[in-house]
Amino acid sequence: MAVFLQHSANQDEPEWWRGAVIYQIYPRSYQDSNGDGIGDLQGIVSRLPYIASLGVDAVWLSPFFKSPMKDFGYDVSDYCQVDPMFGTLDDFKVLLKTAHDLGLRVVIDQVLSHTSDAHPWFVESRSSKNNPKADWYVWADAKDDGTPPNNWLSIFGGSAWQWDTGREQYYMHNFLTSQPDLNFHHPEVEAALFGVMMFWLDLGVDGFRLDTANFYVHDKQLRNNPPRGRPQTEDGSAPSSNPYAWQYHRFDKSQAENIVFVKKLREFLDQYPGIMTVGELGDDDPVGIMIAYTEGADKLNMAYSFKLLGEEHQGAYVRSAVDEYESRATEGCWPSWSLSNHDVKRLATRWSADGAALRTYAAMQLCVRGSPCVYQGDELGLPEAELTFEQLQDPYGITMWPAFKGRDGCRTPMPWEKDQLHAGFSSTEKTWLPVAHTHYELAVDQQEIEGSLLNFYRECLHKRKQLPILLKGSMTVLPAQGDALVFVRELDGRRMLCAFNLSAQAMTYHLPDEVRVQELADFPQTKLAASVGQKDLVLGAWQTVVAWI
Known part of the structure; x- marks a missing residue:
């Protein structure tokens, strides 16, 4: 290769x-x-x-x-x-x-x-049923009653199928009718x-x-x-x-x-x-x-x-x-x-x-x-x-x-x-x-x-x-308590606690026995409201704590 x-x-x-x-x-x-x-x-x-x-x-x-x-x-x-x-x-x-x-x-x-319907590929595809790019897009025949081939919908509203009078077939569009879908089976x-x-x-x-x-x-x-x-x-x-x-x-x-x-x-x-x-x-x-x-x-x-x-x-x-x-x-x-x-x-x-x-x-x-x-x-x-x-x-x-x-x-x-x-x-x-x-x-x-x-x-x-542990370290999410998101990042034997109170109410997060704050990391945050080494992490409204453990 x-x-x-x-x-x-x-x-x-x-x-x-x-x-x-x-x-x-x-x-x-x-x-x-x-x-x-x-x-x-x-x-x-x-x-x-x-x-x-x-x-x-x-x-x-x-x-x-x-x-x-x-x-x-x-x-x-x-x-x-x-x-x-x-x-x-x-x-x-x-x-x-x-x-x-x-x-x-x-x-x-x-x-x-998908492409635009103005793309030369689609212009050629819609020109006939037997041109070199005829199957480059998703075409399908109508049902016997003239309706689209299935119930697929466009994200932008209505059916995902648009009738083309030239080919007398429907083409698929997940988005606008002017955005026909390419046929990846080709x-x-x-x-x-x-x-x-x-x-x-x-x-x-x-x-x-x-x-x-x-x-x-x-x-x-x-x-x-x-x-x-x-x-x-x-x-x-x-x-x-x-x-x-x-x-x-x-x-x-x-x-x-x-x-x-x-x-x-x-x-x-x-x-x-x-x-x-x-x-x-x-x-x-x-x-x-x-x-x-x-x-x-x-x-x-x-x-x-x-x-x-x-x-x-x-x-x-x-x-x-x-x-x-x-x-x-x-x-x-x-x-x-x-x-x-x-x-x-x-x-x-x-x-x-x-x-x-x-x-x-x-x-x-x-x-x-x-x-x-x-x-x-x-x-x-x-x-x-x-x-x-x-x-x-x-x-x-x-x-x-x-x-x-x-x-x-x-x-x-x-x-x-x-x-x-x-x-x-x-x-x-x-x-x-x-x-x-x-x-x-x-x-x-x-x-x-x-x-x-x-x-x-x-x-x-x-x-x-400046903190490789945040770039490439592993991550373990700690147990749920209220509106806090708390997790541990780990890299090369070092461990970091990241705690976020995602609410406007102060709360106390009970740390697992194996997790104890040693010192705050050099990362923007509000002042830690608990003493180093304590079991409970007191988090003020919308507070962030990033610390070494």
Whole structure:
């Protein structure tokens, strides 16, 4: 097997991703450099020193490829071109070099499960039933009564099947009707997608965030999904008001053959030293699928969980989610714990806007085993933007309004300077989404002061890098007590206690007999309210304790 050279730092440290912190950038909303109201690659380049100052290890760029933008880049019409909205391929090369010079890795989104209906592959596929790409997408005949072949639903509303009058067949779309699903049962599709990834690998990217990574392969028999009924709670993958959540998705995704493809993908990527993969895996069993796709050394490097992206956030729930993963994880499994992203309501609105709470959430996310993913603006404590129906851009929100307002509220522009037009995001009169009025006071320039949430993130991130036990140590979750999450990290014979009171009420946590605090670790936290060596750990409201034991 040929081995291709990559970024030299990846050759020196091929497992750089284990314990790394990834900072997600939504390019449309990070920085506008040319005054058109939309963020772009040159804008991101200008802000890379800020990102490096945080102490993160890598940036993940949401899609910037050529696209009709009906789903804001997740509908790709050319995988190997930068959309003019974001700049040029040369701009990306500058971004890559600048990031590397600053010690940052670059991870890019790969939307492999579907394309835009404007992609040349689909244009050819739909042209006839016997063209060379006729079976590159999922096509099926109607039932005798003209209805779709089964009961599969689109996440964005309605049937997952769209009638095409040219072929007189339905094509499958898990998302918008303009996002037809590729047919992964066809070997030429696999080869074409590997070619796409090779293009970006040869430019020097350091890894891939794999969009909807368990959606690649569908059930060949097109069997109906069984009913679930309306769920009582939301898990982050779809709101309960969306009928998509009312099915068990046994056949439209998460098929056994999907893991076969993932193994082929890993074998291909292993030709490039130090390339990281993190999968987006939405499923009825969020923890189980994370494990299934990362166990061993022949699948994805890691997967991020939807368990902490829903509305549920009581301390007992967070503890149970972390404990479930740790108790079920097998050899090779590595998680990526995310509290926000571009698809869910912002953390400060979804969970709590209390400053002490946001600090505790940040410390907790950076202490659990795994590779945390921080969404742009989390470090500022940005709340969800309130938008009118007329301001919405997201087709998901427009369809589901008003029960679900879509994803625009977490995608508004990043605020940089309080007293500048559009908080320094853009010089134009109108931006693609407005800067939320609640975000100006939380702008970066307003938080370049001691005691701010931004500087708390910085301190945590920099201290974390000095504690290998938090990067690569094992983890044991201690027994449940109230709303506390308490666990022990261990590496090379050293043990560290991490305790978080995820509530606004003070509490006492009874430590197991074998656990005694020896001294506080050099990590941001409030003062320990119990004497060293005592059996009971007294935790104030939203208190963090990180200590050697």
